[in-house]
Amino acid sequence: MTRLSEVIQLSVFIANESGRVSEVSKALGEAGINIRGFSVSDTADYGILRLIVDKPAEAHETLKNAGFTVKESGVICVDLPDQPGGLASVLKIVSEAGVNIEYVYSLIGTYVVLDVAHLERALALLKDRPVRIVTQEEIAAG
């Protein structure tokens, strides 16, 4: 069950071997799942692939069945003003609201994902601020 305004992110543990990210994207593609955005963090030995997809539950199941270690977590998705300084203005609002960002990456179009330390508190702090929070339904709709 998705809480109001929360978007589900899937994180996948990826060994540092050629073709692993390709296998993840192939499995999702074959299952009819659309990737809306992703990011990769890596060390010398492994990486973490983070994905935002249109059907998170199905994607989780697909990747698990393909033998990957997958974790779901809640993140905030924000729609940026499509203009110079758009990202800066939103990050300023988030910072002024007292929300601490762990990491950030962009999705399709003007969407960005923010991973924050305390999700519900962060959503409450941002509720009345001039930022447009994107819902899971909007992610699915594309």
Place this chain on the structure above:
Amino acid sequence: MRKVRHRTDDMLIVRGVNVYPSQVEDVLLKIEGLAPHYQIVVDREHGMDRMEVRIEVAEEIFSDVMADMVAFTGNVSDRLNEVLGLSVKVTLVEPGTVERTAGKARHVIDNRSIE
């Protein structure tokens, strides 16, 4: 007499230190939520033994925050160092990577040739 803990024929000697695979297993089991498939790999480079512990990443230990993962491997490495008195490289690997014989993990791979 102390409780029988090890089979001496399982023992490895790494840089002159006696290492029992069960010691590694004990360290991993003591870490909350962790009953992993693991493998000890010993190599010799330029006459120096090198020990690596490969741990399969199960959901319980996987985090989407890289700092947590790095802290986890650091913690395991520190504990192994304390218990064994050896520096050990800890590597996280994907599930199913550790070699299994008849369904059981093969816990030790010793690549050192006799010199």
